[in-house]
Amino acid sequence: MIATGLAGKVVVVTGGAAGIGKATALAFAAEGCRVAVWDVDPRGEEVAAACQNAGGEGRFFRVDVTQASEVEEATSRVVSLWGGVDVLVNNAGIVRDGQLVKFKDGQLVGTMTDEQWEAVIGVNLRGVFNCTRAVAKVMVPRGRGVILNASSVVGLYGNFGQTNYVASKAGVIGMTRVWARELGRYGIRVNAVAPGFVKTEILASMPPKVLDEMVSHTPLRRMGQPEDIAQAYLWLASEAASFVTGAVLSVDGGLVVGT
Template sequence: MRIKDKVAIITGGARGIGKETALLFAREGAMVVIGDFDAAAGEQTLAELKSTGARALFFKVDVTDRASVQNMVDATKGEFGRIDILINNAGITADAFLTKMTEEQWDKVIAVNLKGVFNCTQAVVPIMMEQGSGVILNASSVVGVYGNVGQTNYAATKAGVIGMTKSWAKELGKKGIRVNAIAPGFIITDMTAKVPEKVLELMQSRTPLGRLGVPKDVAAAYLFLASDEASYINGQVLGVDGGLMI
């Protein structure tokens, strides 16, 4: 029960890494709020959470829409009285080579993966500052560190998330708010299902641990950074990649 009675908002919490994190946080004693654009998957995950006896809420939220985000944050504060943890997990891809990437592909990924993180964080920070405590965890990626062919937009957002993480850690640390990022490698989710099998095999062969990651690998890292065990960790990017970035 490492985060007992903490209130955690998890964006992109309906499926994949977000869902695994929501279920783990509930088992560890947290009250969990899922924000996701996929209403059907969100309701299903909410039902799973409630079946375990957890206190949980689901909001259909568009992280690119500030009003949508603010509604989720206000309702969470109204229901639980506080917000202790924000996990900016929502993200999308729209891959193409630079010469073929459309403006629409660029704008869509920037809006969700970068502006969405900004919107959600800006909405919760006043509450955390009033409390004098809070944890913000952002989803970056190994791609944000070393780039990737065909992912100009995605790599740019994930590198941007690292920059925001470090800036916010400096701004908010004295307010009792820790800000860190996770940089997953290739994790088996719906998102990687779009990646060609040959690419996944190549990434697996380059990973020192010799396997691709699974959602629980990332969820466990989120849990550690959200807990008091990580109370002196701030402004860091934790690679959860099996050693891929070595």
């Protein structure tokens, strides 16, 4: 096993109450980290308790990442509790799918609404900005830190019916590259992970036929598990990746669009 060098580190995981965020929080806890679970979902309390059982420490903070004031307050509380932040995992994200414009029999029957656009951009893009800005102010004076952002394979290639989601995930890649340039001089590494189709609650509501089609497009012929993504975050945060910054790591089972 590769030594991660993460024992005792303070890790913030946004959207940590379920899915990839939960798996990520537990993975860091298993390395002996102190994990702050940020979410609006009260199940984050259970995840924080599970972090304790996994071998680390865990605390739940109710945080709406779209609200800068809540993010700043939560950051201050983590610093007061544990002295700083070593790793930020910007995992929180939502979907509100819809076609830009939808026609049937030559007639306009729907569009992506302002509400759908604003909701996704608010969480997936502004939320990443809010959290990174708050935590970077803590990391810079300490001269070290790791920031990991959740993008998506669709942020690289696009996807039907997801203008808002694709825009947010492509934007995350752009911000990752900017921050890697800006923050590298302070010893802070910034990377993104681009998951493929991962078995989470979001996909659980999809028809089996759609899920089967997703698998058929994935060369490894299976969907990803939350733990697959969590392990990617763990590696990027570890000493093993100490010279990696500004990268976008695809964790997608070899997904090739259109195959």
